[in-house]
Amino acid sequence: MIDPIVEMRNFRTHLPDLDGKVILVTGGTGSFGQRFVKQVLDIARPKKLIVFSRDEQKQYEMEQALSTDRYESIRYFLGDVRDQPRLEQAMRGVDYVVHAAAMKIVPSAEYNPQECVATNILGAQNIVNAAISQGVKRLINLSTDKAVNPINLYGATKLAAEKIFTAANSLAGRNGTRFATVRYGNVIGSRGSVVPLFKRLVAEGRDSLPITDERMTRFWITLDQGVDFVLSSLELMAGGEVFVPKIPSMRMVDLTKAMAPGTPLKIIGIRPGEKLHEVLVVQDEARFTIELKDRFVIVPEHITQAGSNVSGKRVSEEFSYISNTNSEWLTSDALSDLVVNY
Numbered sequence: 253m254i255d256p257i258v259e260m261r262n263f264r265t266h267l268p269d270l271d272g273k274v275i276l277v278t279g280g281t282g283s284f285g286q287r288f289v290k291q292v293l294d295i296a297r298p299k300k301l302i303v304f305s306r307d308e309q310k311q312y313e314m315e316q317a318l319s320t321d322r323y324e325s326i327r328y329f330l331g332d333v334r335d336q337p338r339l340e341q342a343m344r345g346v347d348y349v350v351h352a353a354a355m356k357i358v359p360s361a362e363y364n365p366q367e368c369v370a371t372n373i374l375g376a377q378n379i380v381n382a383a384i385s386q387g388v389k390r391l392i393n394l395s396t397d398k399a400v401n402p403i404n405l406y407g408a409t410k411l412a413a414e415k416i417f418t419a420a421n422s423l424a425g426r427n428g429t430r431f432a433t434v435r436y437g438n439v440i441g442s443r444g445s446v447v448p449l450f451k452r453l454v455a456e457g458r459d460s461l462p463i464t465d466e467r468m469t470r471f472w473i474t475l476d477q478g479v480d481f482v483l484s485s486l487e488l489m490a491g492g493e494v495f496v497p498k499i500p501s502m503r504m505v506d507l508t509k510a511m512a513p514g515t516p517l518k519i520i521g522i523r524p525g526e527k528l529h530e531v532l533v534v535q536d537e538a539r540f541t542i543e544l545k546d547r548f549v550i551v552p553e554h555i556t557q558a559g560s561n562v563s564g565k566r567v568s569e570e571f572s573y574i575s576n577t578n579s580e581w582l583t584s585d586a587l588s589d590l591v592v593n594y
């Protein structure tokens with residue numbers, strides 16, 4: 253059974269001082285980006301907070317929704333991460349970048365591989381080049397458990413982006429720009445995720461809920477926790493790390509029980525590119541992994557030698573962090589409380 257503290261684990265330790273800083277978030281109109289903007293402006297007074305994304309309508313709607321004085325430091329910047337010169341314009345004078353823009357729907361990536369590669373891989377490369385040329389201080393890349401031992405193109409492109417970010421620290425050299433990644437599991441209630449889907453099906457009065465496999469498990473994190481985790485990793489990073497939060501797992505069947513008690517399940521089978529369980533740290537990464545109270549940090553060898561900003565104990569060589577063998581679980585009751593707000 254899960255300790256309630258685990259559900260509520262907050263990563264608000266080590267928050268960076270963002271007062272007077274210029275921050276840019278790619279994908280700023282997405283689920284993560286919008287919450288990021290609100291949370292940053294709750295805790296700090298940055299000089300500018302730049303929302304970088306393609307669709308003017310989404311930016312317009314966000315601007316309308318956030319039209320009070322509190323949000324006056326936000327700048328809306330239209331651009332595509334595939335366009336390096338545009339990124340260079342956007343990054344002039346920027347201190348910190350959080351890179352959240354991505355194509356993330358697994359079947360879309362499978363059917364449109366070139367599009368996914370262009371956004372997730374070439375986009376990451378453009379971010380790195382633009383950031384180094386503009387002298388950005390620190391960048392955090394958002395990654396996913398699907399990047400570990402990937403079996404779909406989405407995961408493979410996110411793995412490539414992780415590698416591009418880690419290697420960028422050597423590219424930057426004396427320029428001093430530093431790059432790191434955070435890698436986490438499913439975000440409760442984010443755009444295109446299972447909670448809004450189940451909510452719609454329940455509202456439509458469906459007599460059953462689709463589930464791929466009764467054994468399926470996933471890591472779960474809330475949007476607020478995701479934002480706090482990114483901010484604290486921005487503060488802790490020395491460059492090249494992959495930060496992994498300690499978060500609970502849930503069983504898909506428990507989620508259906510929480511959202512629609514008594515509704516029968518319709519087993520539809522695992523879809524192409526889907527795993528039964530997700531992995532956040534694979535055993536082969538164990539020898540580079542340090543455990544802190546609230547997170548694991550996969551530290552590349554060159555940083556271990558040069559000195560890292562994190563100190564903790566090394567995990568055992570047999571260690572792996574997988575959703576079905578996690579020690580922390582969300583019960584149906586805990587899930588009911590969590591999904592009620594989404």
Ligand SMILES: NC(=O)c1ccc[n+]([C@@H]2O[C@H](COP(=O)([O-])OP(=O)(O)OC[C@H]3O[C@@H](n4cnc5c(N)ncnc54)[C@H](OP(=O)(O)O)[C@@H]3O)[C@@H](O)[C@H]2O)c1
Nearest residue numbers: 279281282283284305306307332333353354396438439442
């Ligand atoms: N949601 C999850 O469960 C989850 C879990 C782990 C990691 N992540 C990672 O977290 C990040 C954010 O996810 P999210 O849930 O916030 O996604 P989201 O809601 O789909 O938002 C994606 C954002 O990226 C922008 N975007 C897409 N393509 C772009 C491009 N070529 N150039 C510039 N902007 C672009 C979108 O705006 P426009 O379409 O207007 O450009 C939107 O603002 C992603 O990197 C994802 O891989 C998500």
